[in-house]
Amino acid sequence: MGKKVLVVDDDADVRTFVTTVVEANGYTPIVATNGEEAMAKVRGDKPDLIVLDVLMPRESGIRMYRELKTDDALKTIPVVILSGIAKRTFLRSQAALTEFGGQAVPEPVAYLEKPAEPEELAGTIKKVLG
Amino acid sequence: MSTLLLIDDEEGIRKVLSLSLRKDGYQVLAAENGEKGLGAFRQNLPPIVLTDIKMPGIDGIEVLKRVKEIAPDTEVIVITGHGDIELAIQALQLGASDFITKPVSDEALSIALKRAEQKLEMKRRLKEYTHDLESMVKAATEELRRRYEFEDKLIQASIDGIVATNEKGSVVIFNEVASRIFGYSRLEAIRRMDIDVLYPTEIAREIKEGLYGKKYGEEHIFRWKEINVKAKDGQEMPVRFSGAILYEKEEVVGSVGFLQDIREIKRLEQELIESERLAAIGQTVAGLAHCVKNILYGLKGGVYVVNTALKSNNPEQLKTGWDMVNRNIGKVSDLVMDLLNYSKEREPDYQRCFLNTIAGEVCDLMELAAQEAGVKIIRNFNRAVGEVTLDPKGIHRCVLNLVSNAIDACRFDLDRKKDCVVEIKIALEDKDTVVIEVSDNGCGMDEEVKDKIFTSFFSTKGGVGTGLGLLVTQKIIKEHGGTISVKSEPGKGSTFAIRLPLRENV
Structure with missing residues (x-):
């Protein structure tokens, strides 16, 4: 069994695509369709990497990312953001939340803007997981 | 001290009168005949001349004539012999101011002189007065000219075009802006043109009615309105026009029209519309x-x-991938259909069908997506709605758009504790109208969003939406002769209602 990668995205097509990339590179995919479900799976399955979408209904990736990075037990899990919004926008929203009273959170280990090429995504995952 | 010229051929009279006159305060010039007298007159121009009539050589009548020629204002008193009344009258007719008869009495002389003095004084005053009057008239004229010039400058400097007419409708004032608007020079317009030529028929008629027909006191002001006037080159010029009939002491004296050139405004308006259109296209x-x-x-x-x-010869994965490809081809064709539907004017393809069935199909189609989003679909169909006449594909598209929007509204609602519900209600509003209502308790819309949904390609769904759905829906409903309306409250949800007229047959 390879290392576990949690794929969080509300779009079924994206989930299929990313899990295929993950599988094809010898890792084991786990999927979640929203932040709530994803947090449960993070705690239950202890993934080695999380590929996270930012814009999702219910719980957004922005909030989930903060939740992960402010939880001592979970903050070491590397997160790759795969999103339709630009990296700059994501970082600005995080900075705004920090200013609003939360604690500062580190930048994600990698940030890919949709649509990502399979090679780019695979390369990023491989680099992070070593 | 007045100077007096005394002409008499009798030395005795000259001496006596000179003495007496000097005593009265006159400076006396004395001459012994007409010739010498006229010489002294030309030299000194005395205001009063006292002359004997009967003299050798140039006589008194001749002296009188010449003196009046030289200085008409001179007072000439003639001295006549007793009974020479004919000559006295002749002298008076020639402009003598008085006559005294010989033997000359001091009294008569001093009365005549007093009168002459008075006449002179009056003449002087009259002259002064006339002079004053002249300079007053001159000053008034100057003032009038200045005022006229000021008013003319005011009229010329106005940023409105000003056209005034006399009581007959003929142009009397035509300022520079008017000249710019119409293309006629002032010379071409003033006194040569009539408002019939300048204004559109209707306005010209109204003004003429004001000039000829209406009585004073009746409201005769034309409020600002946009009209087109015809310029010299035949071009239609858009202007804002206002005007009035002018009265002076209850008499119509003319009319005035103010014109604002609104070409620039029109151009800016056009530009604004164009840029908004481009922005919308963008x-x-x-x-x-x-x-x-x-x-x-x-x-x-x-x-x-x-x-x-x-590569890995995995049939299950192959099916997943192929499904993905198919699903996205489906999305492309939906999008293209939406675009075509929106861009084409088309008649609904009317067929007899059951509205409940169409709505049921939509619910079936959306069930999976609803479940994934944790949304419950409630079907509230009234069985009384039987077979109806409409375009089944079109209405299917509309209901599908509304239901999928409703599910999205629930998906995007941040309140996770809420049980999300989408209800589709079909009912008869009255015997001629059927209502399809799609309501959700999702995120709702604020006024700003609500204003835009039916008027522009507008989407709040990020990359997922095209902004076409509601526009297409609205178009299809309009083509059916129906209406679509929306009620919404942020955080509470939205209700879209489609009302369709019931048709008897295909």
Whole structure:
């Protein structure tokens, strides 16, 4: 069994695509369709990497990312953001939340803007997981 | 001290009168005949001349004539012999101011002189007065000219075109802006043109009615309105026009019209509309590009999954990938259909069908997506709505759009504790109208969003929406002769209601 990668995205097509990339590179995919479900799976399955979408209904990736990075037990899990919004926008929203009273959170280990090429995504995952 | 010229051929009289006159305060010049007298007169121009009539050589009548020629204002008193009344009258007719008869008495002389003095004084005053009057008239004229010039400058400097007419409708004032608007020079217009030529028929008629017909006191002011006037070159000029009939002491004296050149405003308006249109097109194109990009992403992903499956010979993965490709091809064709539907004027393809069945199909189609989003679909169909006449495909598209929007509204609602519900209600409003209501308790819309949904390519769904759905829905409903309305409250949800007229037959 390879290392576990949690794929969080509300779009079924994206989930299929990313899990295929993950599988094809010898890792084991786990999927979640929203932040709530994803947090449960993070705690239950202890993934080695999380590929996270930012814009999702219910719980957004922005909030989930903060939740992960402010939880001592979970903050070491590397997160790759795969999103339709630009990296700059994501970082600005995080900075705004920090200013609003939360604690500062580190930048994600990698940030890919949709649509990502399979090679780019695979390369990023491989680099992070070593 | 007045100077007096005394002419008499009798030395005795000269001496006596000179003495007496000097005593009265006159400076006396004495001459012994007409010739010498006239010489002294020319030299000194005395205001009063006292002359004997009967003299050798130039006589008194001749002296009188010449003196009056030289200085008409001179007072000439003639001295006549007793009974020479004919000569006295002749002298008076020739302009003598008085006559005294010989033997000359001091009294008569001093009365005559007093009168002469008075006449002179009056003449002087009259002259002064006339002079004053002249300078007053001159000053008044100057003032009038200044005022006229000031008013003329005011009229010329106005940023409005000003056209005034006399009581007959003929142009009397035509300022520079008017000249710019109409293209006629002032010379061409003033006194040569009539408002009939300048204004549109209707306005010209109204003004003429004001000039000829209406009585004083009746409201005769034309409020600002936009009209087109015809310029010299035949071009229609858009102007804002206002005007009035002018009265002076209850008499119509003319009319005045003010014209504002609104070509620039019109041009700016046109530019604004154009730029708004371009912005809308830009927005649409950006939205469409985003939407197409997402579909493309799905297609590329599908192709990648298919390729991976082929390499690893994994039939299950192959099916997943192929499904992905198919689903995204479906999305592209939906998008293209929406675009075509929106861009084409078309008649609904009316057929007899059951509205409940169409709505049921939509619910079935959306069930899976609803479940994934944790939304419950409630079907509230009234069985009384039987077979109706409408375009089944079109109405299917509308209901599908509304239901999928409703599910999205629930998905995007941040309140996670809420049980999300989408209800589709079909009922008869009255015997001629059927209502399809799609309501949700999702995120709702604020006024700003609500204002835009039916008027522009507008989407709040990021890359997922094209902004076309509601526009297409509205168009189809309008083509059916129906209406669509919306009620919404942020955080509480939205209700869209479609009302369709019931048709008897296909």
